[in-house]
Amino acid sequence: MITPIELQSKTFKNGIGYDKKDVDNFLNELQSGYETIYKEKMELSDKINTLNEGLNYYKTIEKTLQKALVLAEQTAEDTKESARKQAKAIVEEAKGKAQLILSDASNEFNKIQQQTIQLIRQYEAYKTQFKHLAASQCELLESESFQIHIADLNLFIEREEPNKAKEVPESKSLDLNKEVKIKQIKPETEDEDFEFYNLNEDEQE
Known part of the structure; x- marks a missing residue:
């Protein structure tokens, strides 16, 4: 231009x-x-x-x-994807921990329950044994081994005190005012695991 x-x-x-x-x-x-x-x-x-x-x-x-x-x-x-993954990981971890806690609690509960059942069974077994023992002791107390024969006792007294022989009432009742001492008597059989005592008047020195 x-x-x-x-x-x-x-x-x-x-x-x-x-x-x-x-x-x-x-x-x-x-x-x-x-x-x-x-x-x-x-x-x-x-x-x-x-x-x-x-x-x-x-x-x-x-x-x-x-x-x-x-x-x-x-x-x-x-960031959102990372947050989602992190949140998912946290939730999964929390679920795992919760499941582990529940499992431990369940195992502990079962353990305590079994121990309780075992203790109850032991208690019932002990109670049954104690009942049987008490019943056998009651039967033993009612047996002939624990019966005191007044006539035999009077004969023993007469032998010990010939100068003080006394008549035994026909009712064969024991005079409770007399001082007697307990004399140990051996069991009649070897199966009896107990000892019982017989009543006797005090021997004169």
């Missing part, structure tokens, strides 16, 4: 046909108008360049923001 300076320095050859003055005036007007248009064009070009630079800047910012947004979305998704 021709600049205003080039247009101003443009010369024409002298010749017949056009008036030089008219041509110069026209060229001056043309130069002035063209110069104005050229300046406006340059200003517009500068503005366009500035706008393009700004546009490029904003485009760069937009790309950066888009990348940041994509990165933020990816980070958020990764």
Whole structure:
């Protein structure tokens, strides 16, 4: 494009046909108008360049923001996925611990229950044995081995005290006012694991 300076320095050859003055005036007007248009064009070009630079800047910012947004979305998704996995792991761990606690508690309960049942059985067995022992002792006390024969006792007394022989009442009742001493008598059989005592009057020294 021709600049205003080039247009101003443009010369024409002298010749017949056009008036030089008219041509110069026209060229001056043309130069002035063209110069104005050229300046406006340059200003517009500068503005366009500035706008393009700004546009490029904003485009760069937009790309950066888009990348940041994509990165933020990816980070958020990764964070949520990590949180879900961590929460799932925590829940699974809690379930495992709870199951272990329940299992231990159940085993301990069963152990205590078995011990309780065993103690109850031992108690019942001991109670039964004690009943049998008490019954056998009662039967033993009622047996002939524990019966005191008054006649035999009186004969023994008469032998010990020949000078103090006394008649035994026909009712064969023992005089409780007399002082007697307990004399140990051996069991009649070897199966009897007990000893019983016989009553006798105090022997005179």
